[in-house]
Amino acid sequence: MAEGFTDEGKIWYNGVFVDWKEAKVHVLVHGLHYGSGVFEGIRCYATEKGSFIFRLKEHVDRMYRSAEAYEMEIPYTRGEIEEAIRETIRVNGLDACYIRPIAFFGYHHLGLNPIGCPVDCAIAVWPWGAYLGEEAAEGGIRCTFSPWRRIDPNTLPVKSKAVGHYLNSILASLDAKERGFAEAILLDTKGYVAEGPGENIFAVKNGVLYTPEADSSILPGITRASVIELARDMGYEVVEKRMTKEELLSADEAFFTGTAAEIAPIREIDNVTIGGSKKGEVTSVIKRKFFDVLNAREEKYMKWLAPVYE
Ligand SMILES: Cc1ncc(COP(=O)(O)O)c(C=O)c1O
Structure with a gap:
């Protein structure tokens, strides 16, 4: 399962594509210290009829509901995140992959209460076979x-x-x-x-x-x-x-x-x-x-x- 990353490709990071190796966070982001982030795991399958993402809407919707539980406002609409996911797969030229969107409280202060911290978002995709x-x-x-x-x-x-x-x-x-x-x-x-x-x-x-x-x-x-x-x-x-x-x-x-x-x-x-x-x-x-x-x-x-x- 724990295949390493190849460090290649692009990651969607706060609305722009960055090189895989440049998709970095500051060591003092809130999410790193307190686990104050939400994420999804989604799969895209290569089929005879083309590449399809399984239940994309439901996954993105769950990410927003996960965020609501922590009063986190993701600064994009559900539709924008869905399209960003599609675009990330296209930019990386993949036909089948695992998709990992994440939103987390970012760099501003380290008080436990995250009010005031920005919400950072990223989407990464990579090939990932049988997990178990x-x-x-x-x-x-x-x-x-x-x-x-x-x-x-x-x-x-x-x-x-x-x-x-x-x-x-x-x-x-x-x-x-x-x-x-x-x-x-x-x-x-x-x-x-x-x-x-x-x-x-x-x-x-x-x-x-x-x-x-x-x-x-x-x-x-x-x-x-x-x-x-x-x-x-x-x-x-x-x-x-x-x-x-x-x-x-x-x-x-x-x-x-x-x-x-x-x-x-x-x-x-x-x-x-x-x-x-x-x-x-x-x-x-x-x-x-x-x-x-x-x-x-x-x-x-x-x-x-x-x-x-x-
Ligand atoms: C704790 C936990 N339970 C269940 C699941 C299965 O959920 P899903 O079928 O939406 O991937 C996951 C995976 O996301 C999980 O992390």
């Missing part, structure tokens, strides 16, 4: 329940994709890797299943899909919402409800969803094999459908794809 490795694409990954609980809505606005929130994800990820697992699963502060460090989670039992409700301690993912809609359209029942560890461990199948991870089957949790030796049939069917959508092969869902080159 080829294992995730193939047989599924080995996970562990994290000793770190997912941040609670009473302490932080968990629906905001804010920079500082990710310290919680970093701790869970470091712990999982140190103990030899590919990914962590975080419980909420009450002990119910929440999500992965950067993914939502689904379980399948007797052909029904289960996932923690959007109102719980999760970031309500855009992939999650897409999978729910696709699965329902395909005739599956999808139930959004609290999930216990036991329910997840006794599921027939389990998988992660996320922009970076896409759909990643979970093979084991703390050495318990999910669903015994059975193959994850429902996961495979949904994954196939999801990739058909991403590859512009499903007319009905073309509304989710924003063209880059028109």
Whole structure:
């Protein structure tokens, strides 16, 4: 996953394109010291019909809602950011890439209250393959329940994709890797299943899909919402409800969803094999459908794809 950057290309930075290496911040920006920034992770796919950004509007909209939670006013309209994202891909001549827009309180003072700090914005794009490795694409990954609980809505606005929130994800990820697992699963502060460090989670039992409700301690993912809609359209029942560890461990199948991870089957949790030796049939069917959508092969869902080159 952690491929290094090549240092090539252009980054959109406060409305202008700068060389990749020149897209710098001052060491005293507010966002660096206190994590006071918001960001998005978006993907652009190369298809037979051209390059498309998956659910661009929804991602940009979530970035604005993330910012509102911190009283941050992004000094561009949603439409301007959407167009800047398209333009950044075009300027870099890419047909498939990961897209990272970020807005953060900038350089002015270091009082905790960010009032008075400018809001700086940047958009970077680069090629990024399978986030959880080829294992995730193939047989599924080995996970562990994290000793770190997912941040609670009473302490932080968990629906905001804010920079500082990710310290919680970093701790869970470091712990999982140190103990030899590919990914962590975080419980909420009450002990119910929440999500992965950067993914939502689904379980399948007797052909029904289960996932923690959007109102719980999760970031309500855009992939999650897409999978729910696709699965329902395909005739599956999808139930959004609290999930216990036991329910997840006794599921027939389990998988992660996320922009970076896409759909990643979970093979084991703390050495318990999910669903015994059975193959994850429902996961495979949904994954196939999801990739058909991403590859512009499903007319009905073309509304989710924003063209880059028109
Ligand atoms: C904590 C967390 N949960 C879930 C997700 C999945 O969200 P999405 O499908 O919108 O990428 C992400 C990724 O953005 C995340 O960081």
